[in-house]
Each structure stands twice: as C-alpha cells, then as structure tokens.
Amino acid sequence: MDETTKENFLKALTKVIPPDRLYTEDEISDDYGHDEINTIFHLPEFAVKPMTTKEVATVMQCANENNISVVVRGAGTGLVGGAIPTTGGLLLDLSGMNEIKQLDTDNLTLTVEPGALLTDIKQYTETRGFFYPPDPGEKTATIGGNISTNAGGMRAIKYGVTRDYVRGLTVVTALGNVMHLGGKFVKNSSGFDLKDMIIGSEGTLGVITEITLKIIIKPEVTMSLLVPFPNFKDAIKAVPNILRSGITPTAVEFFEQNVIKYWESFSQKIFPEDGHQAYLLLSFDGQKEAQIEDDYEKIAELCLEHGAEDVYVLDDVKQQEEIWSARGAFLEAIKDSTTEMDEVDIVVPRSEIVSFVQYVHQIATTENIRIPGFGHAGDGNLHFYVCRDDYDQKTWQEKLTKVFDALYQESKTLGGQVSGEHGIGIAKKVYLRKSLDEVTYTAMKKIKQVFDPNNILNPDKIL
Amino acid sequence: MAYKTFTKEDYTAILDLINDNDRVLYQDAIQEEYGHDELGGTESLPDVVVLAASTADVSKVMTYAYENNIPVTARGAGTGLVGACVPIEHGILIDISKMDQILELDEDNLTLTVQPGVLLMTIGDYTAEHDLFFPPDPGEKSATIAGNIATNAGGMRAVKYGVTRDFVRELEVVLPTGKVVTFGGKVVKNSSGLDLKDLIIGSEGILGIITKAVLKLLPAPKKVISLLVPFPTLRQAIDTVPEIVRSENVPIAIEFMEQDVILDAEEYLGKKFPDHSADAYLLLRFDGNTDEEVEKAYQPVADLCLKQGAVDVFISDTQEREDSIWKARSAFLEAIKGSTTDMDELDTVVPRSKVNEMVAYFPEVSKEQGIRIKSFGHAGDGNLHAYMLKDDLSEAEFQKRMTKTMELVYEKAHNLGGLVSGEHGIGYAKKRYLKETMDPVNLELMRGIKKTFDPKNILNPNKVFDV
Ligand SMILES: Cc1cc2nc3c(=O)[nH]c(=O)nc-3n(C[C@H](O)[C@H](O)[C@H](O)COP(=O)(O)OP(=O)(O)OC[C@H]3O[C@@H](n4cnc5c(N)ncnc54)[C@H](O)[C@@H]3O)c2cc1C
Ligand SMILES: Cc1cc2nc3c(=O)[nH]c(=O)nc-3n(C[C@H](O)[C@H](O)[C@H](O)COP(=O)(O)OP(=O)(O)OC[C@H]3O[C@@H](n4cnc5c(N)ncnc54)[C@H](O)[C@@H]3O)c2cc1C
Numbered sequence: 001m002d003e004t005t006k007e008n009f010l011k012a013l014t015k016v017i018p019p020d021r022l023y024t025e026d027e028i029s030d031d032y033g034h035d036e037i038n039t040i041f042h043l044p045e046f047a048v049k050p051m052t053t054k055e056v057a058t059v060m061q062c063a064n065e066n067n068i069s070v071v072v073r074g075a076g077t078g079l080v081g082g083a084i085p086t087t088g089g090l091l092l093d094l095s096g097m098n099e100i101k102q103l104d105t106d107n108l109t110l111t112v113e114p115g116a117l118l119t120d121i122k123q124y125t126e127t128r129g130f131f132y133p134p135d136p137g138e139k140t141a142t143i144g145g146n147i148s149t150n151a152g153g154m155r156a157i158k159y160g161v162t163r164d165y166v167r168g169l170t171v172v173t174a175l176g177n178v179m180h181l182g183g184k185f186v187k188n189s190s191g192f193d194l195k196d197m198i199i200g201s202e203g204t205l206g207v208i209t210e211i212t213l214k215i216i217i218k219p220e221v222t223m224s225l226l227v228p229f230p231n232f233k234d235a236i237k238a239v240p241n242i243l244r245s246g247i248t249p250t251a252v253e254f255f256e257q258n259v260i261k262y263w264e265s266f267s268q269k270i271f272p273e274d275g276h277q278a279y280l281l282l283s284f285d286g287q288k289e290a291q292i293e294d295d296y297e298k299i300a301e302l303c304l305e306h307g308a309e310d311v312y313v314l315d316d317v318k319q320q321e322e323i324w325s326a327r328g329a330f331l332e333a334i335k336d337s338t339t340e341m342d343e344v345d346i347v348v349p350r351s352e353i354v355s356f357v358q359y360v361h362q363i364a365t366t367e368n369i370r371i372p373g374f375g376h377a378g379d380g381n382l383h384f385y386v387c388r389d390d391y392d393q394k395t396w397q398e399k400l401t402k403v404f405d406a407l408y409q410e411s412k413t414l415g416g417q418v419s420g421e422h423g424i425g426i427a428k429k430v431y432l433r434k435s436l437d438e439v440t441y442t443a444m445k446k447i448k449q450v451f452d453p454n455n456i457l458n459p460d461k462i463l
Numbered sequence: 464m465a466y467k468t469f470t471k472e473d474y475t476a477i478l479d480l481i482n483d484n485d486r487v488l489y490q491d492a493i494q495e496e497y498g499h500d501e502l503g504g505t506e507s508l509p510d511v512v513v514l515a516a517s518t519a520d521v522s523k524v525m526t527y528a529y530e531n532n533i534p535v536t537a538r539g540a541g542t543g544l545v546g547a548c549v550p551i552e553h554g555i556l557i558d559i560s561k562m563d564q565i566l567e568l569d570e571d572n573l574t575l576t577v578q579p580g581v582l583l584m585t586i587g588d589y590t591a592e593h594d595l596f597f598p599p600d601p602g603e604k605s606a607t608i609a610g611n612i613a614t615n616a617g618g619m620r621a622v623k624y625g626v627t628r629d630f631v632r633e634l635e636v637v638l639p640t641g642k643v644v645t646f647g648g649k650v651v652k653n654s655s656g657l658d659l660k661d662l663i664i665g666s667e668g669i670l671g672i673i674t675k676a677v678l679k680l681l682p683a684p685k686k687v688i689s690l691l692v693p694f695p696t697l698r699q700a701i702d703t704v705p706e707i708v709r710s711e712n713v714p715i716a717i718e719f720m721e722q723d724v725i726l727d728a729e730e731y732l733g734k735k736f737p738d739h740s741a742d743a744y745l746l747l748r749f750d751g752n753t754d755e756e757v758e759k760a761y762q763p764v765a766d767l768c769l770k771q772g773a774v775d776v777f778i779s780d781t782q783e784r785e786d787s788i789w790k791a792r793s794a795f796l797e798a799i800k801g802s803t804t805d806m807d808e809l810d811t812v813v814p815r816s817k818v819n820e821m822v823a824y825f826p827e828v829s830k831e832q833g834i835r836i837k838s839f840g841h842a843g844d845g846n847l848h849a850y851m852l853k854d855d856l857s858e859a860e861f862q863k864r865m866t867k868t869m870e871l872v873y874e875k876a877h878n879l880g881g882l883v884s885g886e887h888g889i890g891y892a893k894k895r896y897l898k899e900t901m902d903p904v905n906l907e908l909m910r911g912i913k914k915t916f917d918p919k920n921i922l923n924p925n926k927v928f929d930v
Contacts, residue, residue, distance in 0.1 A: 150653070179904050179908075197661070200653075240572075291756070444659065450911030
C-alpha cells in the first residue's frame, strides 16, 4: 500500500472511529496476527473496533473506495487462519459489539451482536429456561465466528449445526451497504437463499453485524453413557444401528485409547474406566428423567448386542462433567503431547468412517508418524492431528504434505468433504481446490465477485 | 432479451439428441396442460416439450439451448401455485416427471437417492415400507420431489421437523450451460466453501435443473395422534399458539382453520368433519414411538388449550378419525376453489407473534376492497394462506380488486417483519410483490448471482425477479 493511500484511508477512518478504537503501527497487538493454529502470522496495517452496524458500513465504504483489504475478526479462536490479515490492510475487530439485545419468548428467538461469546449466550439463555443447541468445543468464540465457519460441535446429531439456528442476519456488504437477510419468521420461499450463502462464508462475502438466533426450550435432564468396545471397528459399526433405532442421542463421540493416554498425562488425572481399546461416548437429553432412562437403556442394550464390552451409565452431574471436560480437552492434550501439529477436520458419510479411520492408521504406520484423533462419529466428522514430534522442519513439512494429500484424497474417494465444521480459511485452501470440480469452484469464485467486486473482503481465503 | 425463434430445425435437432419420437412433443402433440400450472392464472405454451429420461438428456438439451439461445423451463408435475413452471418465453419445456426412479436407500447413512420426478407420495409409501420417514409434508402429494425442492416446500410437519431444505443432502444439477455438477454430499455437516446447495433449493428452476437428489430420512415415528381444538374466537386460538410452541413437547403441526372453510370442505368431500360448531379451530398433531410417549406429549398441551379458553379437545384416537381429519385439511384448497368461479392465493409468512395481527387484517381488507377472502394456515410457523375469490365479479373487476388486496396484504406482512412467500415461491405471479418488499441491495445480489449462473438468461426467464 503506498503512503498516500495509507494517509487518505487513515484520514477517512479517523472521521468514523474515535482514536481509542483505532490502531496503527505499534498500537496493533500481536494477537491480531494469528489465530489458534499459530502456524501463520501476519499483522494488519490498521485495526478498528467498531461498535455499531453504521460504523462498520462507513468503514467498509472507506475501504472499498481506497481499495483496502478487510479481514473480520471475532475472538480469533479459528483453526484455519480465517481471521489472519494475510494481505495486511484493515482488521475489523468485532469483539466490542457483544450485546445481547433481545430475547423474544413468543417467537423463540434471541437477537445478539456478532461479538457476543458463545459462553454468554449459553449462560443468558439457560438461566432463563431456554437453550441454544449448537455446542462447538471452544466456548470463548464469538457467535459471528461460529456463524462464519458454520460451527458444528457436540450436539449436531440431534439438533444440527449453527446454520440451523440462524433465523436472521444483518450484513454489511463489501461496498458498505446494509442488508437484512431472513428475519423472525421460520419459513421462506421468497427468492434466493442469501442468508445461507453468508453462513459458513468465513468473512469473504460480508460482515455480520447482528444476528437473530433460533432458540428452544431447555431440556431439563441430560444423561451420558460411556461404552467401551474391543476395537474401533466394532465401536463405529454400532453407530448406524443406534441412529436407526428411533432414539436420537444428543451426541455420539468416538475415541481410542491413545488419546486417553495423552489426556491422562496432560491433565494428571485418571480417566474413569480406562483400559479399553475404543469408546463411544453418548449423551441423551429431554424433559423427563423416566423417558431418558427408557431411551438410554434401549441404546445400552443395543450397544451390548453389537459388541460393546460394557456400558457405564453416567447419571450424576459430576461424573458427566468429568468425562465431557476430558472429551473437551482432547485437542489440548494431543497438542501438549507433541512439538507441533496440524489437523484435518474431514467429514465423510457415516458409513465410511471405518474405512477412513483404518486408512489413517495405515498412513501413520507407513509414514512412521503419529496421527491420533477422535471424532463426532454420529455425523461422520473426524478430527485427526498429524504430530511433528522429533522430526526436523524439512522432514516434517514433507511428511505433513504427503499425509494431508493422502487423507484428503481418501476422503474424497469416500464421498467426503474437506471440512465438516472448522472451515477452509487459508490452511485448507489447496485441499478445497483439489476436492471441487472446476465448474463448482468457478461458481463459488463468481459468487464471491458478485458480493465483493473489488475483492477486498478476506481476499486470501477459501478460494 | 431476444431469443432465437424456435424453428422446425431446432425441433429436428432436439429430436436427434433424444432419439425417441414419443419423448419430444411438437406443435399439436403438446397438451394444453403444459401451458399452465395448478392455479391457471399464468398461461403460455412451449414450442417443444422434452420428456427427459436421464441426466444426459437434460444436459444435451440444455447445451443445445445454450448454444442457440433458446429459453428452457423445467416442469415437474405442474402443481405449482405461482406459475413458476409456465414457459413465459415459450421455447423448450423439459418435463422431468418421467425420471421417476428411486435409485438407492442407504440405511447406514439414512438417505434416499431419487430421480427428480419421483412423486412425494411415492417417497412416502416407499419409506413407510422400510419404517423410515421423509418429514416434509406439503398438501399436494402428487407433486414431484424436484418441484418441492425448487420451491422449498413446507407443509404440515414444519413446526417440529422443518421444511424441504432441511432434508436435502445432495443435489445433482444441470447448469444453464449444460454442465452437470453435484452440490453437497451424503455428509451431514459441511463447512467447505460456499453453500451452493442451499442456493439451488428454493430457486424455482432459474439457476439449474435438478436431475438427482439425496434426501435425508429419519426413523419413522410409530404413533401419531391429533387433537382438534375448537375455540370460541380465532383470536383466542391464535393466542394459544406461542404457548404451545413453548411447551416441552413440540407438536409436529399446528394448523388453524375457521368454520366457513370446514363447511366448504364438508361439502366438497361429501363427508362430515368431526366437529364444525365452533368459530375457529386449532389442529395439532403429535408423534412418538409409543402411545404413552405421545400421550405424555399432548396431555399438557390439551390442558393448556382448555386453560386458554378452548371449548373442547377432540382426540383422534383411531386411525380412521386421524385420516378423516387430515384428509379434510388437505382438501381445503380444493374445497375453497370449488366454492367459487376463480381465485388466487397469498402465501405470506410472518413472525409467529404477528399471526393474530395478520389474520385480523384479512376480513378488514376483504370488506374494504369488496372481495371475499378465505384463509387458513400453518399457525405454528406463521405461514398463512389466504384466498381471494372471484365469485360473481367481472374478470376486470376481480383483477383490479385482487391486485389492490395483494398489495395491501404484502405491505402489511412486510411491516410485520414478514415475507411474500413462506412455501409456494414467487414464480411469475408474485414477482411484483417480491420486488416491492425486498431491499434493492438484496435484489441486486440475486440478480448478480443469476447472471453468473445463467449469463444468457435462458433458464426459466421472467421468474422470481427481472434480471
Ligand atoms: C479448542 C477448540 C475447540 C474447538 N471445537 C470445535 C468444535 O467442536 N466444533 C466446531 O465446529 N468448531 C470448533 N472449534 C472451532 C471454533 O468453532 C471456531 O474457532 C470459532 O467458530 C471461531 O470463532 P471466533 O470468534 O474465534 O472467530 P475468528 O477466529 O475470529 O474468525 C473465524 C472466521 O470467521 C470470520 N468472522 C468472524 N466474525 C465475523 C463476522 N462478524 N462477520 C463475518 N465474518 C466473521 C473471520 O474472518 C474468520 O474467517 C474449536 C476451536 C478450538 C480452539
Ligand atoms: C392442493 C395443493 C396443496 C398444496 N399444499 C402445499 C403445502 O401445504 N405446502 C407447500 O409448501 N406447498 C404446497 N403446495 C405447493 C406444492 O408444494 C408445489 O406445487 C410443488 O412443490 C410443485 O411441485 P411440481 O412437481 O408440481 O412442480 P411444478 O409446478 O412443475 O414446478 C414448480 C417449480 O419448480 C421448478 N422445477 C420443477 N422441476 C424442477 C427441476 N427438476 N429442477 C429445477 N426446477 C424444477 C419449475 O421450473 C417451477 O419453477 C400445494 C399445492 C397444491 C396444488
């Protein structure tokens, strides 16, 4: 960016954003240069913390006029570098727009600003008897970030993903126009579905500045089952039988012994009932204890019929919290077990999970590299972490590329997709490119152009 | 936009591509039905009809049309209510109703792969045989699945299960250039790039022609029970709806109806409804796996209705009663149609909390504009159907009063935070009203998207919005 453009732009910004919310040069925090994966770092030239839709709109107009690239940042917990300003330019930090604006108990909606944290939304709704079901592991992410990555999480089988809970969006376009998409109504056949275009678009099509979420009545009772199996195949093969039973668990998570070991040394705790090869962790929720008991007893029996070694019922809250917080810490535990790692967030048809996991084991052996993982077995979304351990930088890069290439190729062959819930960002761009046919890829590119003719919004991402 | 005039040579060329005389209809062979849909307000015949038998057929014809600049319209069963499948610019009509095979039931992934022309009732029967269930339940069971997807049809189970959009996992689509693409997959989650699948759903055949769909299924609930709840006034009935939606066990359906529509249906079917003594009714439906479960679900809701002033609660505890109530409900549209000379409809959707205001507006505008209006609707999801009846009005007078009424109602809906269409689409008939109620910014983006998919504007031109 040349100095005059820089000056002009800065002048324009100072007219919109007060100095205490406008940062340049060494006022820019290092945090703005990376997200949670930490393998990429790049700082913006300017950063602003807008407080209103109007401010965002005016800033976008200035950026568009001066042809400055803009990257939106929520809490920066992303795992694919989506919020990193890799081309410099302006960083739009929305964490200050974090108000919970309206709970509408007639329409069962909650209207919030994009910077509201998932944990605040949970707290706000649940203390009032309501419930926002999507439950990705990272609770300090912003709702704007969750929507932009279409985050999934631990309750997707029964309740769906973030996309399913977005009723309305206010979006500032790349040109600085304000759009209202969707609303408080629950059905819509009035023209193209622009709302669903924005969801999952990782800040490349527009800036989300207000959200109307769908909420439901809070389930009063939650129970979990921990079900050990002699091997991963039996565990995973039980899943379709569970989902066909007519009883839908809230979660069906899968993990193997190795991950438990990492967790034990990371947390210095003992995993309850360890010593088995593979596990399913199920949870059930509802309004009445008796109903849930009925449900999980049937499922427990079904698991035993399909090769489970045992079934542990976790009916007190403490036990449940212990196991689920262990499950929540698996990512951290694996990270702690190695020097550096990178992840795949592949999603395959449920019926192909066994093949995929088998393939991962095989690649780990042939490449002599650790690839521990776990996954949302109920929805075919698997997280595997390729660990560097003691490899030197060059060997590591070679191996990582080779392993990633192989895993994404296998997933494609099995009818899968590159990302189930973390998005593409910058880290998974090459793999998205490889997985999509030319026509589809071009269609996405052209839509990007329609929304953002000057390619200023998160220009380096997804495509 | 100037299109190529369709000639005998084009017909011969298309016949060559399809290579089957019975599947390419030209001139006198084109039946009159191909010129309109269920409501008949929009009429225009195609130059040629192709009864496609495969994706390759559709792709070949589309490629030819693209190269020669000939308009193409896809037609399912023609049950649409907004003229969406009517070939306004003539040209080629691709009838996909013969692509009617169920291709695969995948019991591990709980999906059903179908050709686009499979009828909703076929899917219903087929899944029921396997104890599975495709929840979307629009009234017209002889519509095609592609028509349902193209209009994002809603129907009578949306309160609990959602609409057609929520049950589509993957689509194979022939683009206006003739290229074949697949959007989505058998996967249940996806954060891999822009959501093109959802862009196709509800796009009324103006972005691409659906040639295959993978649908999401659920295990079939084993028990279904309905409650018919008479209320002294419509207002009381509607006021009860948010309370019901807030209750612990959400019904699959919450429909409202008034006495006059029930009387029409009784006459139309020649059969009595279980009750027709009250002014207004809510019809609720619950499902579950056991009788106890369903009973536990509806008991508190029944009590709640009584507390809110319901006159009584009739429970459809036999299959026969259950069928007769829903059969009547499904016949409302036909019954109203039978009660007058001509009609057009509104399919507006408003936030649930505004339903009362909206339904109170119908009699008001009816009186003011001098046009008979009947309404019923999906109260649970704020989607209201109102029918403006011609009766003895002259054609000109009917059009005049109807247009004015529509303008007023859509404006009202817009002011209440609602939209033109909840489930029937925009098509040709509602284009004007979409334009009047939609932000220019949104409309401009829609136009831009249309243009990138269909640069020559040959696929179903003149629908949804003007390019
Ligand atoms: C420990 C851990 C566990 C996790 N577990 C899960 C899980 O189980 N399931 C799951 O799905 N995900 C999981 N995630 C990923 C998590 O959901 C994402 O990191 C989160 O959604 C990003 O939110 P954020 O506010 O941090 O966004 P950022 O990282 O700041 O941004 C993410 C992307 O969204 C864009 N963006 C942010 N706000 C807006 C806005 N208002 N308008 C437009 N674009 C915007 C950014 O430009 C960027 O492309 C996990 C992450 C961690 C670190
Ligand atoms: C009595 C009655 C009751 C109804 N009740 C309901 C209800 O409760 N809820 C509800 O939502 N709807 C309802 N409807 C509307 C109904 O859902 C639609 O008519 C139906 O979805 C259209 O399907 P079709 O096969 O007849 O499509 P058509 O009428 O043939 O076409 C409709 C649209 O879909 C497009 N299309 C068709 N096939 C394809 C394809 N393969 N690819 C791309 N585009 C295609 C056409 O171009 C057109 O734009 C009702 C209709 C009637 C007549």
